[in-house]
Amino acid sequence: MTDKFQNDIIDLVEEFNLKGEKRFKLIALFGLLGDFDSFEYAINLQNFINNHQDTDLDIFAIAIGTQKGKEKFCNFTGFSEENLIFVSDNQIHNSLKISKGLDTGLGGWVNMLLMLSGINSLKTIKEVIRGYTGDHKAKQIYSEFDEIKVLKFLNFSGNSFSQVFGDGYLRPFELATFRLNNMNEIIQNWGDYILHPKYLPQRGASFLLNDKNQVIYKFFSSDVLGYSSNMRDPLEFLSDLIKE
Secondary structure, three states, rough: OHHHHHHHHHHHHOOOOOOOOOEEEEEEEEEEEOOHHHHHHHHHHHHHHHOOOOOEEEEEEEEEEHHHHHHHHHHHHHOOOEEEEEOOOOOOHOOOOOOOOOOOOOHHHHHHHHOOOOOOOOOOHHHHHHHHHHHHOOOOOOOOOOOEEEOOOEEEEOHHHHHHHHOOOOOOOOOHHHHHHHHHHHOOHHHHOOHHHHHOOOOOEEEOOOOOOEEEEEEEEOOOOOOOOOOOOOOHHHHHHHHH
16 A cells, blocks of 8 residues: 555545544445445445444545435435535545546446446446345345335335245345335436436445554445445455454
């Protein structure tokens, strides 16, 4: 890790006043607020906070968007408005050398569709397929008591997954259902979540800092639906903090 990169992170903490009160801090740098990864990552982070409230960790996120988009995003994902900062461009991403995604010169829409098909985003297809086939090495998303509402005409309980596929692992169609619910929210509020289509391919990154603002873990995404090095357990890199 270069001194310049470390100094850039410290500058980021200072610029946005990401002080926090705890020993560690995680800075999640999203692409657009309306990116699939932003929604999924934010929900997972909020669940982590809810389930590990005693963990000595502050979590901040920075995304490309607007105030209205931020409000809707936090309302849907549960992520704290206080800890989510929106910016109007990808200048921070560029300065930290985070992947811009595919750039064919044909516009953000075309670039994003090509990435979703696996072009310059090799892990995406595998991750999409996993959403439909399930994964015995990943955790289930819904409990039997969850009420799942996808689109206006598709409502059912989490118990449906239990009755058909059992419990204790990521069941077939479970992750796909979760992502479809997120996609529906994005599409319904497209104008609020998508500041500009040119940022659709922009990927994100994660930086875990200690109490001296030294980066002790970092991950740069290069794929759609690839916001973690281990998508089976996206927050695995925080597991050591839980044990402390």
